Amino acid sequence: MFDPEKLIRKGLPKGYLKDIVVRLFLGGITYLIVVIAVLLFAKIISDGAPALFTSKFPFVDTEFLTARNETLHVFDDLQGTRHQLPASRYNEYLAAHPGEAIYNEHTFSYSGGGIAGPIVGTALLTVGSIILALFFGVSAAIYLAEYAKQSPFIHAVRLAILNLAGIPSIVFGLFGFSVFVLAVPVITATPSDRTLLAIPLFLNDWVLSFQGWNSSLIAGCATLACMILPVIITASEESLRAVPQGFRDASLAMGGTRWQTIRKCVLPYSLPGILTSSLLAITRVAGETAPIMFTAAVAAKDDLPWQGLSNPFGILSSQVQALPYHIYTLAARIPNSEYTQRAQYGSVLVFLILVAILSSGSMVLRAKMRSNLKW
Amino acid sequence: MGTAIQIRNVNFAYGAKRVLHDVTLDIPDRQVTAFIGPSGCGKSTLIRCINRINDRIPGARVTAGSIHIHDIDIHRPDLNLQELRRRVGMVFQKYNPFAKSIYENVVYGLRIAGVKNRAELDDAAEKALTSAALWDEVKDRLHTSATGLSGGQQQRLCIARVIATEPDIVLMDEPCAALDPLATLKIEELITELKQKFTIVIVTHNMSQATRCSDRTAFMYLGKLIEYGETLQIFENPKNPQTEAYITGAFG
Amino acid sequence: MQNSHIFREIDNSMVSLKDNVLLMASLTRLNLERAIHSLLTRDVDLARVVIGDDTEVDELELKIDHLGMDILVRFHPVATDLRLVITSMKMACNLERISDHAVNIAKRAKKIGKSTEMVEASVIEPLYSMAEKLLRDALLAYTDANSDLGESLKSADAGLDKAHKEVIALLSSRLENSDGRAENLLHLIFIARSLERIGDLAVNIGEDSVFLSEARVIRHDRKASGPGGN
Numbered sequence A: 001m002f003d004p005e006k007l008i009r010k011g012l013p014k015g016y017l018k019d020i021v022v023r024l025f026l027g028g029i030t031y032l033i034v035v036i037a038v039l040l041f042a043k044i045i046s047d048g049a050p051a052l053f054t055s056k057f058p059f060v061d062t063e064f065l066t067a068r069n070e071t072l073h074v075f076d077d078l079q080g081t082r083h084q085l086p087a088s089r090y091n092e093y094l095a096a097h098p099g100e101a102i103y104n105e106h107t108f109s110y111s112g113g114g115i116a117g118p119i120v121g122t123a124l125l126t127v128g129s130i131i132l133a134l135f136f137g138v139s140a141a142i143y144l145a146e147y148a149k150q151s152p153f154i155h156a157v158r159l160a161i162l163n164l165a166g167i168p169s170i171v172f173g174l175f176g177f178s179v180f181v182l183a184v185p186v187i188t189a190t191p192s193d194r195t196l197l198a199i200p201l202f203l204n205d206w207v208l209s210f211q212g213w214n215s216s217l218i219a220g221c222a223t224l225a226c227m228i229l230p231v232i233i234t235a236s237e238e239s240l241r242a243v244p245q246g247f248r249d250a251s252l253a254m255g256g257t258r259w260q261t262i263r264k265c266v267l268p269y270s271l272p273g274i275l276t277s278s279l280l281a282i283t284r285v286a287g288e289t290a291p292i293m294f295t296a297a298v299a300a301k302d303d304l305p306w307q308g309l310s311n312p313f314g315i316l317s318s319q320v321q322a323l324p325y326h327i328y329t330l331a332a333r334i335p336n337s338e339y340t341q342r343a344q345y346g347s348v349l350v351f352l353i354l355v356a357i358l359s360s361g362s363m364v365l366r367a368k369m370r371s372n373l374k375w
Numbered sequence B: 001m002g003t004a005i006q007i008r009n010v011n012f013a014y015g016a017k018r019v020l021h022d023v024t025l026d027i028p029d030r031q032v033t034a035f036i037g038p039s040g041c042g043k044s045t046l047i048r049c050i051n052r053i054n055d056r057i058p059g060a061r062v063t064a065g066s067i068h069i070h071d072i073d074i075h076r077p078d079l080n081l082q083e084l085r086r087r088v089g090m091v092f093q094k095y096n097p098f099a100k101s102i103y104e105n106v107v108y109g110l111r112i113a114g115v116k117n118r119a120e121l122d123d124a125a126e127k128a129l130t131s132a133a134l135w136d137e138v139k140d141r142l143h144t145s146a147t148g149l150s151g152g153q154q155q156r157l158c159i160a161r162v163i164a165t166e167p168d169i170v171l172m173d174e175p176c177a178a179l180d181p182l183a184t185l186k187i188e189e190l191i192t193e194l195k196q197k198f199t200i201v202i203v204t205h206n207m208s209q210a211t212r213c214s215d216r217t218a219f220m221y222l223g224k225l226i227e228y229g230e231t232l233q234i235f236e237n238p239k240n241p242q243t244e245a246y247i248t249g250a251f252g
Numbered sequence C: 001m002q003n004s005h006i007f008r009e010i011d012n013s014m015v016s017l018k019d020n021v022l023l024m025a026s027l028t029r030l031n032l033e034r035a036i037h038s039l040l041t042r043d044v045d046l047a048r049v050v051i052g053d054d055t056e057v058d059e060l061e062l063k064i065d066h067l068g069m070d071i072l073v074r075f076h077p078v079a080t081d082l083r084l085v086i087t088s089m090k091m092a093c094n095l096e097r098i099s100d101h102a103v104n105i106a107k108r109a110k111k112i113g114k115s116t117e118m119v120e121a122s123v124i125e126p127l128y129s130m131a132e133k134l135l136r137d138a139l140l141a142y143t144d145a146n147s148d149l150g151e152s153l154k155s156a157d158a159g160l161d162k163a164h165k166e167v168i169a170l171l172s173s174r175l176e177n178s179d180g181r182a183e184n185l186l187h188l189i190f191i192a193r194s195l196e197r198i199g200d201l202a203v204n205i206g207e208d209s210v211f212l213s214e215a216r217v218i219r220h221d222r223k224a225s226g227p228g229g230n
Helices: A016-052 A062-066 A087-096 A116-147 A152-164 A169-181 A217-242 A245-253 A258-286 A323-333 A338-372 B043-050 B081-087 B102-112 B118-131 B151-163 B181-194 B207-213 B231-236 B241-247 C008-041 C044-075 C079-114 C119-144 C147-176 C182-214
Strands: A069-076 A082-086 A103-113 A185-188 A198-200 A207-210 B003-014 B017-028 B032-036 B060-069 B088-091 B169-173 B199-203 B216-221 B224-230
Touching: A016 A338, A062 A116, A062 A338, A069 A087, A069 A116, A069 A338, A082 A087, A082 A103, A087 A103, A103 A323, A103 A338, A116 A152, A116 A217, A116 A258, A116 A323, A116 A338, A152 A217, A169 A217, A217 A258, A245 A258, A245 B151, A258 A338, A258 B102, A323 A338, B003 B043, B003 B199, B017 B043, B017 B060, B017 B199, B017 B216, B032 B043, B032 B207, B043 B060, B043 B169, B043 B199, B043 B216, B081 B088, B088 B151, B102 B118, B102 B151, B118 B151, B151 B169, B151 B181, B181 B199, B181 B207, B181 C008, B199 B207, B207 B231, B207 C044, B216 B231, B216 B241, B224 B231, B224 B241, B231 B241, B231 C044, C008 C044, C008 C079, C008 C119, C044 C079, C079 C119, C079 C182, C119 C147, C119 C182, C147 C182
Parallel strands: B017 B224, B032 B199, B032 B216, B088 B169, B169 B199
Antiparallel strands: A069 A082, A069 A103, A185 A207, A198 A207, B003 B017, B003 B060, B216 B224
């Protein structure tokens, strides 16, 4: 017979103090991380806000977002007023004040105008790479999840895909350079001299020439797609597996073929997961510099990608500017001064806001799609 | 009444593990045949052989013996598997309506068979839902999600889904295992009505279910068929002592 | 009492069982009536009919037993359903014995009919009406689930017992100077005895009806006791 009196506690519960200490410690670390994150964002916002936000309606410097990138000319005029003008307005000024003297002129590359070029370039790269990655990635995921029999070989395949995720992005850049820029086949009538292999096609003088796509949008998209492929494949496979087996059983038991079952009873329900992963991949792709450095990006470009093209597909073979690359250029490749800072911090803030919008978009979309599906 | 399914000396294995040993029985047409037995006795495996849904499990195969449905060997190499599964429908233990509307669930089998005519689909849906005793309850919300129904209704929806393609045989693998007693009785009442049109094979570990709604009962144990006969005879006076021991609860 | 079940087969079976019991009951009553009638009108052919019709009653008893057994196996009934099955099977048993008594009466009536007229036969009539009323009331108690009626039968049977004793006394007194009618007087005595037994069996039926409608056991002088005794 136990003594019921022992049920009554005397004093503090056992391990009470230890519990409190551990709690405070872990909580402190957590909040410290929050503080660091807040400081990070605060610094970026406070540095970039003067460049991006204005005091007048619409409170955002639209010129910064929509004008092309130009060299900044800083000079004093006769009266000693300091002017900071992007190249196009500088030329206008010169035309408007012919013969006037200009004093203390400095030029700062990439620091004038706006960042429309990089924004557009990043958008094109992102969209292109996602399309490629989704096509290849979801196809592979469907095969791995639904068709492949579990064998050591398939395990090795999965391992290989996962390993892709660990490869440094600069290595991807070099890979993209040596493969997509220099070696992939192209159908052309005029093969270049450095082609690795030229196979005549006996049609219109066309030749299948392994000469690469040159530094271009398509090469950059392909490289970036390779980079996010493991994420897309893994997440898509997860979402396919998460669809209840009962759906497949029921469909097969009613006489459906394998592909009918996948198309009608599995794929529609795995879409939220696939979309979530692709949106996460977007945020990653938007921010990568190394893979696009050798394959697509160029620091200065006068036209937007769709301008000055001979045919609509030319857009794929043109080079582009990109936001992360632009930030790198501003920070590392030109000397620092107060005039370049506006462009630098402004670009960083815009980039951050872009990523934030994409991330929250992904969360909203995911929540909305998830709530529609109940099983 | 003819024989719908002839099972002859069927041996079945999952990989190296033998699960069915020399099972032989005839399942009569337009009657309810129940399979009872303790867990792992092979009753589910056996009925899953009838519509060959075990095919999708790697390593699972019939190692000897044959199954004929209306005199056609279902393991012949030129068998139209999709047609077999349309003629032999299956209702699962865990009801699994697709996360679509009620209407889409019921017409799914017809859609994948290639029926596109909307009027035809509507008719078939109404007929199937009426046969499943569900029409009155859902006719005003055909296009709402199927997951909004109660458990018993969802299982009846799965039954409607199966009978929409007008099969000959309906296999039921413990259809009431996940349902409360009232929903169970409704489904049993449904089974008693359906047997006028379909041959029904039902696996159950609830012996009262077998006594209530089946005409013939087969008792299986450790992969072997121990006794098979008229339900009342099996439960009033079983011939095999193992059967008696099981149904009186002398062992589990 | 007759609430319909979700599983309609149960309803069908219960109705079938009850119908068979009622059929058996009406056959039994008819047999008894005819047996007495054949005694009072000295109709030997009618007596033969009664003896022949007993086969039908026996078959019904077997059928009811079989039906009851099937219901128990198939549906595992509980509560009212279970009591209905058990009561019906017991009633079949009681009714079969009543019919046997009717056959005995008919046999003896046949013998009396073939021999001399017995003026004492008329004393059987009041006994018969009391027994017949008891039987009728018992069956009504079963059909209508009328437990009050079922309970009242015991006291009514006391009246029958008393009347039976008087008849026995009268007939026994005639035995001494019977001049050759002793055998028939004995037949009459046995007939009276059968009627008294029929009354007791009717009381049993009444008690079973009380059990059916209220789950109360009033047999063997237990009053107001529920299942399992006090």
